[in-house]
């Protein structure tokens with residue numbers, strides 16, 4: 001018996017990085033998947049890879065800021081796989097690196113919407129489907145930024161990621177008695193497209209690596225493994241938490 005046999009999961013931000021690795025891992029552990037992001041080609045590649053390994057996944061391409069996408073992903077999980085047990089609301093973007101006085105309205109809204117609002121839109125659509133199954137596990141990818149550290153230039157991003165921690169605490173309280181767990185996952189610097197963009201110079205890379213006690217960035221699969229733990233029954237008494245997977249930052 002594999003960890004997620006019989007489970008159905010939605011994973012957003014699955015075209016790259018942490019979401020891509022989580023999709024491979026969840027599928028290898030038996031989950032059937034709806035994978036979501038904007039880049040259709042990357043999603044198709046992922047679906048093919050999962051299928052070739054004996055798993056089952058379907059892709060929906062779209063922007064997580066669109067409320068209709070969250071609804072469509074749940075409808076796909078239900079029509080194709082019979083319901084929804086797990087949602088890994090993981091898509092995110094940092095936006096322009098600007099000090100707070102220089103942040104434009106559009107910059108602020110893009111970052112808040114892509115991270116925090118998208119996670120809310122996902123949860124709003126996913127919770128009723130989980131209730132219909134008698135419970136589920138909802139995970140949002142927050143960040144060590146906004147919790148452990150306050151990087152200059154990341155005001156909107158830090159606010160969005162901190163907001164997710166509050167949101168999962170409320171969902172945990174609202175639906176714990178009905179079998180739904182909700183947790184925030186807080187990665188440290190991770191070697192993905194986003195992580196590499198934030199550490200493009202040798203100086204920036206050295207600074208971020210140096211923040212971590214392990215003196216390196218995480219591999220995306222190291223974060224995906226924590227998502228698997230939160231998705232699975234191994235974390236059955238864990239809800240409303242901010243789970244740090246940040247390689248030791250103090």
Ligand code: NDP
Pocket residue numbers: 012013014015016017018019036037038039040042062063064065090091092093094114141142143144145186187188189190191192193194195196220
């Ligand atoms: P990547 O840049 O590798 O992946 C980001 C994913 O989010 C991609 O699949 C991208 O897909 C998707 N995405 C971004 N914007 C949208 C959108 N508007 N609509 C739909 N999908 C979108 O980065 P990571 O894997 O590192 O990021 C995953 C999560 O981890 C994010 O929430 C990020 O904030 C968080 N995080 C990352 C850290 C790091 O150092 N890398 C540290 C802490 C947290 P596409 O472009 O195809 O739409």
